[in-house]
Amino acid sequence: MKKTIEILIEFIAFFALIFIFVGLPLVINWYDSSYLPSRYPKGTKIINLTAKVSQNSCLWTLEKVNSFNYWWKKFKFAEEISVREGDKVVFRVHSADVLHSFAIPRFRIGPYEISAGKVKEITFDARREGSFKYLCWLWCSDCHGDLKGRVIVSPSD
Amino acid sequence: MIDLFEKIPILKRIVTLRVFPYLIILPNIFFFYLLLFAGLFGTPVGNRNIIVVFVWILWWAILIAVMVPFGSRIWCTMCPLPAIGEWLQRMTLTRVRPGETIRGFKGKFFGLNKPWPKRFQNIWLQNIGFLILACFSGFLVTRPIVSVIVLGGMIVISTILALIYRMRTFCMYLCPVSGFLGLYAMTAKIALRRKDPEVCKSHRGVECYLGSVKGYPCSWFQNVCTMTRNNYCGLCFECVKNCDAGNIALYWRPFCSDKEIKGYDETWKAFIMLGLAFVYSVNLLGPWGIFKDWVNFTESGKWLGFILLSLAIVLLCVAVLPGIYWLFIYWAKKLSGNKEVSLKNLFIKYSYCLVPFGLLAWIAFSVPLIMINGSYIISVISDPFGWGWNIFGTANFSWKPFFPNWVPYIQIPLLLMGLFYSIKSTYEIGQNIFSDNKQLVRSLIPITIFLGAVTLVFLRLYVG
Numbered sequence: 001m002k003k004t005i006e007i008l009i010e011f012i013a014f015f016a017l018i019f020i021f022v023g024l025p026l027v028i029n030w031y032d033s034s035y036l037p038s039r040y041p042k043g044t045k046i047i048n049l050t051a052k053v054s055q056n057s058c059l060w061t062l063e064k065v066n067s068f069n070y071w072w073k074k075f076k077f078a079e080e081i082s083v084r085e086g087d088k089v090v091f092r093v094h095s096a097d098v099l100h101s102f103a104i105p106r107f108r109i110g111p112y113e114i115s116a117g118k119v120k121e122i123t124f125d126a127r128r129e130g131s132f133k134y135l136c137w138l139w140c141s142d143c144h145g146d147l148k149g150r151v152i153v154s155p156s157d
Numbered sequence: 158m159i160d161l162f163e164k165i166p167i168l169k170r171i172v173t174l175r176v177f178p179y180l181i182i183l184p185n186i187f188f189f190y191l192l193l194f195a196g197l198f199g200t201p202v203g204n205r206n207i208i209v210v211f212v213w214i215l216w217w218a219i220l221i222a223v224m225v226p227f228g229s230r231i232w233c234t235m236c237p238l239p240a241i242g243e244w245l246q247r248m249t250l251t252r253v254r255p256g257e258t259i260r261g262f263k264g265k266f267f268g269l270n271k272p273w274p275k276r277f278q279n280i281w282l283q284n285i286g287f288l289i290l291a292c293f294s295g296f297l298v299t300r301p302i303v304s305v306i307v308l309g310g311m312i313v314i315s316t317i318l319a320l321i322y323r324m325r326t327f328c329m330y331l332c333p334v335s336g337f338l339g340l341y342a343m344t345a346k347i348a349l350r351r352k353d354p355e356v357c358k359s360h361r362g363v364e365c366y367l368g369s370v371k372g373y374p375c376s377w378f379q380n381v382c383t384m385t386r387n388n389y390c391g392l393c394f395e396c397v398k399n400c401d402a403g404n405i406a407l408y409w410r411p412f413c414s415d416k417e418i419k420g421y422d423e424t425w426k427a428f429i430m431l432g433l434a435f436v437y438s439v440n441l442l443g444p445w446g447i448f449k450d451w452v453n454f455t456e457s458g459k460w461l462g463f464i465l466l467s468l469a470i471v472l473l474c475v476a477v478l479p480g481i482y483w484l485f486i487y488w489a490k491k492l493s494g495n496k497e498v499s500l501k502n503l504f505i506k507y508s509y510c511l512v513p514f515g516l517l518a519w520i521a522f523s524v525p526l527i528m529i530n531g532s533y534i535i536s537v538i539s540d541p542f543g544w545g546w547n548i549f550g551t552a553n554f555s556w557k558p559f560f561p562n563w564v565p566y567i568q569i570p571l572l573l574m575g576l577f578y579s580i581k582s583t584y585e586i587g588q589n590i591f592s593d594n595k596q597l598v599r600s601l602i603p604i605t606i607f608l609g610a611v612t613l614v615f616l617r618l619y620v621g
């Protein structure tokens with residue numbers, strides 16, 4: 001009897017470990033990619049944009065920048081960000097290293113400060129079609145001038 | 158001295174449960190797993206990533222200011238790093254598997270169970286490891302990935318070693334944290350000891366050390382029947398489970414009750430810790446800008462500066478500080494007028510005078526560390542990965558240090574308390590070295606001057 005209980009406890013202990021190892025990443029992923037987006041109004045387009053400076057090259061990217069890939073990955077420059085006219089857009093602007101800022105001057109958006117390791121959420125109604133410059137608005141590093149791209153608003157069909 | 162097991166019987170019931178260490182390791186496994194995840198997939202910005210903020214600010218401060226002075230090596234009871242290796246060795250999480258005997262130790266063990274080479278059965282490797290980590294501390298606190306490499310590396314190495322060498326070889330001889338835990342655990346309020354030596358004598362089995370059907374042998378190679386210091390007892394409580402006579406107590410005792418430093422490795426550990434407490438204080442709080450570059454050197458590209466400064470710091474810890482201390486010991490011996498006491502003996506024994514003060518200098522250092530970085534701790538709880546989460550609504554908490562000009566008034570008493578305990582302990586140590594009270598007092602004069610000078614240096618740093 002005592003032995004059975006011991007073995008039972010051992011089993012529970014083992015599965016608790018497995019549960020943590022498998023469960024934690026799943027919960028984190030669910031919270032980040034299902035729960036949080038579900039709080040925006042239906043149909044909102046969420047755009048994660050990250051500013052990054054390293055080895056004298058600055059870029060905006062739509063790819064995820066994390067503590068691991070920051071050091072080696074060649075990120076794709078987000079020269080064009082496409083949305084459709086009438087879209088409700090939420091820009092979630094990240095900075096992977098230093099203080100940046102974000103602005104879309106022709107929509108009178110920003111400049112908003114984007115501090116390192118923090119995320120700034122900026123809502124944006126794509127009211128007009130066209131091509132609009134977005135950029136970093138404060139001198140963040142020597143290659144600051146490269147930190148610009150375009151938001152392309154294409155006509156809704 | 159109070160026996161906590163007697164005072165709080167439930168405590169003994171808990172620690173003798175077979176699931177006990179597992180139960181408190183499990184939450185820490187959860188946390189460290191989360192931290193490692195954050196260190197890989199969270200933001201590259203150190204003070205916005207939970208691994209950096211929790212390990213190098215919060216954990217370090219709690220470890221040094223609470224766990225060690227009050228709980229001895231209680232961290233090692235719950236440490237998740239060597240757990241995987243230990244579970245593999247035992248091939249179970251909670252049970253005992255009796256039956257076999259390996260080199261006198263009872264229990265079935267998986268792995269090669271080799272003894273660690275004699276030459277390395279000391280804490281020199283830990284001293285070296287700690288110094289190396291210290292030189293790279295600038296990276297550790299700014300680059301989450303470096304923390305992943307260090308903590309992950311410790312898990313990997315401890316697991317591999319667990320399969321080759323017996324029991325907690327990693328913890329005893331390699332873990333860089335272990336050396337300082339052991340040294341400062343001597344000051345701790347709690348201590349696990351046998352109660353009655355006669356009971357031990359009449360009991361031949363030495364199950365506390367060799368293991369029994371109720372518990373494993375001491376993974377830390379400590380025989381609690383003869384153990385007189387906290388240094389290398391990892392508080393795993395297996396011996397308590399093994400001892401049928403109930404002859405093991407968990408004492409609550411005055412601070413700084415263990416006073417015996419054995420060997421140069423421990424002496425040098427004391428130098429290194431005090432030296433680094435000084436270096437870090439200058440680095441974070443002091444007025445000198447070059448040290449800031451040391452931490453930020455990759456941004457400023459000053460590799461040569463980094464190497465030179467690291468060398469200077471290593472030299473300070475392993476040569477300059479010991480050299481100055483040696484001069485004072487030499488003077489102490491001369492002044493005492495005692496011919497029998499050897500210089501080496503005095504050098505090692507009196508080096509305990511650096512222990513209480515060193516610990517309190519570290520605590521004094523961590524006060525502003527927490528005060529200044531408090532806002533990071535609070536905001537990172539809500540946004541552990543820097544992904545823009547706000548779980549508890551504190552992600553954008555902005556912090557004005559609470560009464561920042563009060564910090565020195567906390568630090569001054571801490572340093573003075575360190576000075577007091579250092580002088581007091583050295584006096585008590587001296588009583589066992591010098592039989593003549595006059596000689597003893599004379600030998601203490603140089604030590605007191607030395608400690609006073611060190612205290613002034615720290616006061617100057619903190620108070621200005």
Ligand code: SF4
Pocket residue numbers: 232233234236237238239315327328329332333334335338391
């Ligand atoms: S010695 Fe190091 S690895 Fe071992 S339990 Fe203590 S802190 Fe953890």
Ligand code: SF4
Pocket residue numbers: 349365374375376377378379380381384389390391392393394395396397
């Ligand atoms: S003496 Fe050994 S068995 Fe007993 S608590 Fe300390 S480390 Fe564990």
Ligand SMILES: [Cu+2]
Pocket residue numbers: 100101136137138139140141144145147
């Ligand atoms: Cu810029």
